[in-house]
Amino acid sequence: MNWINNVVRPKIRSFLEKRETPENLWIKCPETGEMVFHRDLEANQWVVPNSNFHMRITSKKRLEYFFDNGEFTKIETPEVAIDPLKFRDQRKYVDRLKDAKAKTELDDSVLVATGKVNGYDMTTAVQDFAFMGGSLGMAAGEAIIRGIEVALEKKTPFVMFAASGGARMQEGILSLMQLPRTTVAVQMLREAGLPYIVVLTNPTTGGVTASYAMLGDVQIAEPNALIGFAGQRVIEQTIREKLPEGFQRSEYLRDHGMIDMVVHRHDMKETISKLCNLLLKRETLLPELNEEPVEAEVSTEVAVTS
Known part of the structure; x- marks a missing residue:
């Protein structure tokens, strides 16, 4: 028996080889x-x-949970100029974009899709916080506007799942321009009489909160989501007062009238479906009751006994 080949070498390999766990x-x-x-x-x-x-969940997972059978059709969005300001901080902006796209397999921070929700057509946009903090840039703004245009074409409600750290600083004023542009698009939905439902997830802050994220016909939030414009520390330093515990959380904002309801993720689909039916004045589908009741036949024959 060659103990070097049969014992020693396998032991050494077991230490050197990377275990796939x-x-x-x-x-x-x-x-x-x-x-x-x-x-x-x-x-x-x-x-x-x-x-x-x-x-936090990815935008694709969010759509799978929201649409019937997890089936949806992605909406292609317009292409925009990449790094128009040639921005660079510690790294080039184009390099940050490449890393974010490779990490999330998304074109940008907003994914737009159409599908069925409890049998009815719905158009939905989801911000993915994993893509550069869900920041709002030109591509994200174009995606939201395109989603609203599709909702207008198909005459469907538009649901926005917001999750963002605010405007994308690498695009400067071009990013801030998306705030009024998306606001105008939301107004187009309103004029068409189509529901615009906003779901605020953790976190939703900055310029996104100052624009389309607070313009919904109904404002919904997930439990304990962080929602606000500026951070708590910045506000406290500005007003020089101690803020209440949890003042930027969903439940506090609901209790003080900033949002309409806090809804568990498991109940989100049913809640939004019912709200859209109510806003569109859809009748609840009930079984047909037009059939006349069948009356029991009464025998008039008299039994003759011998």
Whole structure:
């Protein structure tokens, strides 16, 4: 027996070879520290079962959960100039864009799609926070406007899932121009009498909050989502007062009239569907009751007994 070949070498290989073990088998809840198996978390739409903490999800996952059978059609959006200001900080803006596109497999921070929600057509736009913090640039602005145009063409409600850190600084004034442009597009929906529903997810801040994210016919938010324009520390330093606990969270904003309702992710689809039916004055589909009742036949024959 050659013990070097049969024993020593396999042992050395086992130390040197990289073990292929799946990463992120367990995910830690940011709120309670609870460890949750990733498959259980995914099956629960990325809501931690015990703490009810709503974790961030990708735009594609959001659309799968929202549309019937997870089926939707992506809307192609207009191309825009890349890095028109030739911006550079620690890195070139074009390099940041390449990394974000490779990481998320998206063209930009907003994904627009159409599909069926409980049998009715719906147009939806979703901001993906993983793409440069969901920042609003020219491409994102064009995507939202194109989505609204499709909603106008198809005469469908338009649902906006917002998640953003604000305007994209690398595009400067060109980014800020998207705020009034998207606002005008929302007004077109209003004039056409089509519902515009906004769902504020964690976080929704900056210029996005100052524009289309606060213009919905109905303002919905996920539980404990961070929603605001400026950060809490900046506000406290400006007004020189201590702000209430959780004053920029969904529940606080609902209690003080800034948003209409806080809805669990599991109930989001049904809630939005009912709201759209109400706003469009759709009749609830009920079974037909036009058939005349069948009366029981009564025998008039008299039994003759011998």
